[in-house]
Amino acid sequence: MVVRALIAAVAYYRMSSDKQEKSIAEQREAVVAYAKAHGYRIVREYIDEGVSGDKTSKRKDFQRMHHDACNGRDFEVILCWNQDRFGRFDSVEAGYWIHPLRQAGVRLATVSDGLVDWNSFSGRVVNMLHTEGKHQFLRDLSANVTRGLLAKAAG
Numbered sequence: 001m002v003v004r005a006l007i008a009a010v011a012y013y014r015m016s017s018d019k020q021e022k023s024i025a026e027q028r029e030a031v032v033a034y035a036k037a038h039g040y041r042i043v044r045e046y047i048d049e050g051v052s053g054d055k056t057s058k059r060k061d062f063q064r065m066h067h068d069a070c071n072g073r074d075f076e077v078i079l080c081w082n083q084d085r086f087g088r089f090d091s092v093e094a095g096y097w098i099h100p101l102r103q104a105g106v107r108l109a110t111v112s113d114g115l116v117d118w119n120s121f122s123g124r125v126v127n128m129l130h131t132e133g134k135h136q137f138l139r140d141l142s143a144n145v146t147r148g149l150l151a152k153a154a155g
Contacts, residue, residue: 004039006039006040006041007039007040007041007076007077008040008041008043008074008075008076008077009035009040009041009042009043009075009076009077009078009079009109010042010043010044010045010046010065010068010069010075010077010078010079011028011031011032011035011042011044011045011046011078011079011080012045012046012047012061012062012065012078012079012080012085012086013027013028013031013045013046013047013048013080013081013085014047014048014049014051014053014059014062014080014085014086015027015048015049015050016050016051016052016053017050022081024047024049026081027080027081027085028045030081030111031079031080031081031111033111034079034109034111035079038109040077040079040109042079043074043075044068044075046061046062046064046065047061048060048061048062052088053084053085053086053087053088053089054087054088054089054090054093056087056089056093056097062087065078066097066100066101069100069101069104069106070100070101070103070104070106073104073106075106076105076106076107077106077107077108077109078101078106078107078108078109079109079110079111080108080109080110080111081110081111081112082110082111082112082113083108083110083112083113083116085110086108086110098118101118102118102119
C-alpha cells in the first residue's frame with residue numbers, strides 16, 4: 001500500500017458583510033472537508049471579514065498570505081470556498097496578485113471549482129472570464145445600490 005503525504009495548504013476565508021452567502025464558519029467547514037477529501041493538510045488560516053473582494057488594499061490577511069506564499073512559503077496550495085472569496089479583481093489586478101504566486105509554485109483550489117489552472121492557455125482564459133465577470137457584477141451591484149439610495153433620499 002502506497003501512502004501519499006498530505007499536501008501543505010493554507011485556507012483563506014473572506015466575508016464582505018454580515019449578509020454574505022457563506023459565513024466564515026460555513027466556509028471553514030466546507031474548506032476543511034475539501035482538504036480532507038483531496039489530500040491537503042491545512043497549516044494556517046487567513047481571514048478577512050467585512051472587506052469587499054475588490055478592496056485588496058484593505059484585505060490585510062490576504063496581503064499577509066500573499067507575502068508568505070512568495071517568501072519562503074511552507075505551503076503549496078491556497079484553499080478557498082470559491083474564486084470570489086480569493087478576490088473580485090479585474091484581469092489587470094488579478095495578474096498583479098496571481099503572477100507572483102504562480103512563479104512561487106503556489107496554486108489555488110476552491111471547494112466550488114477545484115484546482116484553478118493558471119498554467120494553461122485555456123485555464124487562464126476561463127479564470128480571466130470568471131474574474132472579470134465577478135468584478136463587473138460587483139461594479140453593477142454598487143451602482144444599483146447607489147442609485148436606489150439616491151432615489152430613496154430624493155423621494
